[in-house]
Every structure is written in C-alpha cells, then in structure tokens.
Amino acid sequence: MRFTDQLASAQRRAESMLCVGLDPEPAKFPGAWAGDASRIFDFCAAIVDATHDQACAFKPQIAYFAAHRAEDQLERLIAHIKRVAPEVPVILDAKRGDIGSTAAQYAVEAFERYQADALTLSPYMGFDSIEPYFKYADRGLFLLCRTSNPGGSDLQAQRLAAAGGAAAPSGELLYEHVASLAAGPWNRTGQLGLVVGATFPAEIARVRDLAPTLPLLIPGIGAQGGDAAATVAAGWRTDGSAQPRTLAHTSGAIVVSSSRAVLYASAGADFAAAARRVATATRRQLNASA
Numbered sequence: 003m004r005f006t007d008q009l010a011s012a013q014r015r016a017e018s019m020l021c022v023g024l025d026p027e028p029a030k031f032p033g034a035w036a037g038d039a040s041r042i043f044d045f046c047a048a049i050v051d052a053t054h055d056q057a058c059a060f061k062p063q064i065a066y067f068a069a070h071r072a073e074d075q076l077e078r079l080i081a082h083i084k085r086v087a088p089e090v091p092v093i094l095d096a097k098r099g100d101i102g103s104t105a106a107q108y109a110v111e112a113f114e115r116y117q118a119d120a121l122t123l124s125p126y127m128g129f130d131s132i133e134p135y136f137k138y139a140d141r142g143l144f145l146l147c148r149t150s151n152p153g154g155s156d157l158q159a160q161r162l163a164a165a166g167g168a169a170a171p172s173g174e175l176l177y178e179h180v181a182s183l184a185a186g187p188w189n190r191t192g193q194l195g196l197v198v199g200a201t202f203p204a205e206i207a208r209v210r211d212l213a214p215t216l217p218l219l220i221p222g223i224g225a226q227g228g229d230a231a232a233t234v235a236a237g238w239r240t241d242g243s244a245q246p247r248t249l250a251h252t253s254g255a256i257v258v259s260s261s262r263a264v265l266y267a268s269a270g271a272d273f274a275a276a277a278r279r280v281a282t283a284t285r286r287q288l289n290a291s292a
Contacts, residue, residue: 005120005142005193008091009217009255013058015089019234019288022053022281023095023221023261024062024079028070030266032273039070045273046075047082049265052274053281054087059120061219061259063095080116091119093219093257097146099124105134113138120144122197122219125180126157129188139191142217145184147209148177150199150222177205178212185213195219198237200228200258206236210254214239217255223263223284230284233258234291260284 003011013019024046028039035041050060060083067076080092094116098108112121113135120142125132135143148158158177174182184194196213198206200222209218218237222228239253264284268276 004140005091006217006255008089008119009058009142009257012090013255016055016058016285017289018056018058018285019256019258019292020057020281020285021059021061021093021219021257021259022049022057022264023259024049024060025066025261025265026072027066030269032269033271039072042067042070042072043075043078043082046079048274049277050079050083051086052278053264054083054090056278056281056285057090058255059091059093059257061093061095061261063261077116080118084117091142092117093120093122093142093144094118095122097122097124099127099131101127101131102134105131106137109135109138113141120193120195122146125183125188129183132188136191140193142193142195144195144197144217144219145180147180147184147196148198148202148205150201150228154199178208181209181212181216185216189216195255195257197221200230200233203229203232203236206233210237210239213254215254217257219257219259221259221261223258223260230258230287231291234288238292258288 026042026046028037031041031045035045062076062079067073083090083092094112112118122144123132125145160176162173162176162179164173181196184196188194195217196209197219198209200220220233220237223230223233234256237256264277264280267280
C-alpha cells in the first residue's frame with residue numbers, strides 16, 4: 003500500500019489526526035526505569051500499546067535512540083508497531099539531507115533497516131537530495147517547509163528574487179517555493195508531504211493554499227505552544243463532496259504530532275494509561291476543531 007493510502011485509511015479507521023511522537027528521554031522514565039536507556043523499547047512499546055487506536059501515525063525521532071546507542075531498540079519498536087498496529091504508519095523523523103550515494107544509503111537505513119513507512123527530509127540541497135528516495139516509490143517523504151522553531155525564519159521566511167533576477171516584493175518566500183516545488187515538479191511518486199509548524203497558523207494556511215492535496219505533518223502543539231484549533235482551521239480543506247466535514251473527505255491529510263504531552267503525562271506506574279487519556283483528549287480536541 004502506498005503511504006498516502008495507508009495514512010488516509012488509518013485516519014478514517016481511528017477518526018484521528020493525531021500522530022504520537024516517540025522521543026524517549028530515559029531521565030523522564032517512571033519509577034525504577036528512570037535513567038535506564040535499556041528500557042527505551044519497553045517504555046515506547048507501552049505507549050504504543052496504549053495509544054495505537056487513537057493515532058493515525060507514530061513518529062519516532064531517531065536522535066533520541068541514537069544518542070543512547072539504542073538503534074537496535076528502534077528496530078524492535080518499529081517491528082512491534084507493525085505487529086500490534088499494522089494499519090498505523092510509522093514516520094521516521096530523521097530530517098536527512100544529502101546528495102547522491104549518501105542519500106541512497108540514508109534511504110536504505112530508513113526503509114530497509116528500520117522499515118519506516120515515511121521519512122522526514124531537509125530539501126535545502128535541492129532536488130538531487132530527494133531523488134534517491136524515489137526508489138522506494140510507495141514510501142512517504144515529508145520535506146521541511148515552515149518549521150515550528152523561531153530560528154526557522156532565518157532562512158525559510160527570506161524573500162527570493164523575482165524571476166529575472168531583481169529583488170521585488172512579488173518574489174516568493176523560501177518556504178513558499180519549497181511548498182510549490184513539492185506540490186509540483188518534485189512530486190514524482192505522488193508521496194511527498196510537507197512539515198509545517200503549529201506555531202505558525204498563518205503559514206500553515208499559506209502552505210495549504212500552495213499544496214492543497216499534500217499531507218501536512220504539523221508538530222508543535224502542546225509543549226511547544228501550538229494551538230490545536232488554529233492548526234486544524236489553517237490546514238483543513240474539504241474535498242467538496244460531503245457535509246459535515248469528515249476525515250474521509252479532506253483534500254489533503256493533516257497529521258498533528260504531539261510527543262512530550264503524551265509520553266510524559268505521568269511519571270508514575272500509570273504512565274501508559276495517562277498517555278492514553280491525553281492522546282484520547284487530544285484526538286477529540288483536534289476533531290472538534292475540524
């Protein structure tokens with residue numbers, strides 16, 4: 003199944019726009035597990051077991067595993083997700099960005115070693131840094147577009163020179179150009195999506211206007227300060243075929259990621275049950291905003 007189809011199916015099945023981010027920090031683990039990096043799999047698997055029916059995707063962030071020499075635990079975790087929730091896609095958050103044979107090796111890492119269904123990429127080395135991933139034509143690729151961090155404006159909000167070379171007010175902002183490329187000539191497999199931060203709802207709306215059918219991966223709600231209602235209002239577009247609005251009738255998927263608020267909802271033995279409560283409440287809040 004192509005990633006976009008798998009994502010659409012998962013959203014309809016769970017009636018959810020929620021992506022649960024898996025960013026394990028052993029120092030925050032509950033009870034006797036606190037500080038024990040060998041428990042990364044156990045902690046994350048418990049979160050997966052408690053929340054998979056509330057989520058449309060899981061998003062493990064590779065740095066949180068690699069920092070603790072826990073790549074083998076990441077492999078086990080993704081295999082676990084595919085056993086207990088095979089309908090829920092896994093988006094590997096790695097933000098890779100390189101060219102040629104190096105990019106090809108990153109693709110092998112993500113899609114063969116880890117068996118991820120989608121991957122986050124930095125597009126700022128150009129199309130040839132994206133092209134090697136198209137070998138895996140059914141896998142999703144989310145390009146960084148308008149990120150949630152304040153420093154994203156240093157580059158992403160810069161205005162490009164207008165066609166003809168002279169700077170002009172009509173020139174696109176860099177993030178707008180990335181969105182246009184992803185929605186147009188770069189989308190050779192039909193599996194590209196864009197990463198846009200929940201802390202910039204006006205920019206989410208602009209990206210959605212430029213890329214009306216692409217999936218948007220939106221981090222930044224909860225701990226980072228993004229507002230769920232504003233996020234959904236900015237990114238939602240109906241396909242014009244149904245009222246009231248439902249997840250089965252959107253022009254482009256919205257995938258809203260929450261990590262710390264779900265993972266660390268409790269520091270006690272009830273951490274998994276608490277994670278489920280937060281995931282359920284977040285799913286309902288997002289749906290109510292549609």
